[in-house]
Amino acid sequence: MVGPAAKREAVAHLRAVKGVSERRACSFVGADRKMVRYRSRRPPETELRTRLRDLANERRRFGY
Numbered sequence: 001m002v003g004p005a006a007k008r009e010a011v012a013h014l015r016a017v018k019g020v021s022e023r024r025a026c027s028f029v030g031a032d033r034k035m036v037r038y039r040s041r042r043p044p045e046t047e048l049r050t051r052l053r054d055l056a057n058e059r060r061r062f063g064y
Contacts, residue, residue, distance in 0.1 A: 004038075007031040007035065008031070008035070008036055010025075010029045010031075011025040011026055011031055011036050014028060022036065
């Protein structure tokens with residue numbers, strides 16, 4: 001399984017190097033065009049995520 005980020009990179013590579021259209025690059029990679037164009041508007045909240053990971057590592061029973 002390849003994640004959305006890798007598929008976005010593959011589509012960008014095909015478009016830049018081979019000069020293929022977005023539609024054709026998405027069909028080659030097997031990615032949805034909406035996924036390629038998607039940009040998250042949510043703030044990354046990196047501090048919160050790192051704190052949650054630290055807590056999950058501290059107390060394994062709680063999970064993540």
